[in-house]
Amino acid sequence: MFLINVPVVVAAFISALIVAPKVAGDATKPWDVVSSFQALVALSAFVIAIKESAHAGQSWAVPAISLLVAILAGALFVRRQLRLPFPLLDFSIFRNAAFTSGVLAAAFSLFAIGGVQLATTQRFQLVAGFTPLEAGMLVSAAALGSLPTVLLGGAFLHRIGLRILIAGGLAAGSLAVLLATWGITHGLGWLIAGLALTGAGVGATMSVASTAIVGNVPVHRAGMASSVEEVSYEFGSLFAVTILGSLLAYLYTVNVVFPAGTSEAARDSMASALVFANEAGADGVVVRQAAGIAFDHAYTVVMYVAAGVLAVGALITGILLRRYGPGSQSSAYPTQH
Known part of the structure; x- marks a missing residue:
């Protein structure tokens, strides 16, 4: 069921290399690894909190802890984006x-x-x-x-x-x-x-x-x-x-x-x-x-x-x-x- 996607992805990857316009990267605007990690933790923890809440039963420890981690990582992510000259996510676009x-x-x-x-x-x-x-x-x-x-x-x-x-x-x-x-x-x-x-x-x-x-x-x-x-x-x-x-x-x-x-x-x-x-x-x-x-x-x-x-x-x-x-x-x- 999942492997059926593999040939589609391979075809799309090859097609992108052939058809997509070549655009050089801008070395003056660095990629912020810390921001990426914070976003990864925040989104992953939030997903875990949502999915575990669906069958938490009498124990809400895992979803509660996951939600706290998501909030903390999300707050740190937002704080960092507001201070960076080249943020990973510029909230002004919203x-x-x-x-x-x-x-x-x-x-x-x-x-x-x-x-x-x-x-x-x-x-x-x-x-x-x-x-x-x-x-x-x-x-x-x-x-x-x-x-x-x-x-x-x-x-x-x-x-x-x-x-x-x-x-x-x-x-x-x-x-x-x-x-x-x-x-x-x-x-x-x-x-x-x-x-x-x-x-x-x-x-x-x-x-x-x-x-x-x-x-x-x-x-x-x-x-x-x-x-x-x-x-x-x-x-x-x-x-x-x-x-x-x-x-x-x-x-x-x-x-x-x-x-x-x-x-x-x-x-x-x-x-x-x-x-x-x-x-x-x-x-x-x-x-x-x-x-x-x-x-x-x-x-x-x-x-x-x-x-x-x-x-x-x-x-x-x-x-x-x-x-x-x-x-x-x-x-x-x-x-x-």
């Missing part, structure tokens, strides 16, 4: 509304699409009995839906403007997630249509998020801006898996109602309930139905949360980009394109 909107759009988009795909694949494998391949093909509707808007968004940016593509794309994605939720009660067609439209909305947003980010910093800050963009995408996915994945499991646990005599292990997860149901014979049918009802409820709530996050993202970016409507300049530095 003063640009278009840049900040692009960063937020990347995070909101990946949070929603990652959460929707995670919850949907689990729901249809555990409740509907889909194979992993079938569940993967189902959620691929979102990727297929994003293809046309990703290609056309950038092409028509100069006519449509950042505000409509970013805020409008997030808003359309929010409504589409709600439509996809109907698939549980109104048929699979609604789910597929909703996923495709979600991809279309989010695709329009992501098609110009990079332009909003890289196009609104000076040329010498382009690498810095790209790094910020990458981190925002990664954290959007991380929060989706951790927060929405944990919410899905929690809601299942607190809402499931089993008949007397059912193993407590079946309450821990839908997968455990299916194991118990398969071993219980005829009585397992009731357990399976109860688990399915609880998981469907949890899935619906998670989809509503994903839709709500997209709606909040649309509101925030819409306000930030109020001066970036149709015909407006999308980049503060157009000469670098």
Whole structure:
């Protein structure tokens, strides 16, 4: 599953060497190793804190310590950047509304699409009995839906403007997630249509998020801006898996109602309930139905949360980009394109 990426990376690496323009480095602006280490510690500790919080149980020592390390390393990083003549991250770039909107759009988009795909694949494998391949093909509707808007968004940016593509794309994605939720009660067609439209909305947003980010910093800050963009995408996915994945499991646990005599292990997860149901014979049918009802409820709530996050993202970016409507300049530095 992971090795399939290797030939793609090799091809991209070779292509970059051949096609990418050769740009000489600036030796007068040194790379600060200490800042890189501080950022590495802060981000890594924060990731550990988030992931460990999802299954901390009665011991919160690891996530608490990790969070303290992340805060300390982050504070030291910020303090150092404010004092360096050539910082690794210049916080002044966040003063640009278009840049900040692009960063937020990347995070909101990946949070929603990652959460929707995670919850949907689990729901249809555990409740509907889909194979992993079938569940993967189902959620691929979102990727297929994003293809046309990703290609056309950038092409028509100069006519449509950042505000409509970013805020409008997030808003359309929010409504589409709600439509996809109907698939549980109104048929699979609604789910597929909703996923495709979600991809279309989010695709329009992501098609110009990079332009909003890289196009609104000076040329010498382009690498810095790209790094910020990458981190925002990664954290959007991380929060989706951790927060929405944990919410899905929690809601299942607190809402499931089993008949007397059912193993407590079946309450821990839908997968455990299916194991118990398969071993219980005829009585397992009731357990399976109860688990399915609880998981469907949890899935619906998670989809509503994903839709709500997209709606909040649309509101925030819409306000930030109020001066970036149709015909407006999308980049503060157009000469670098």
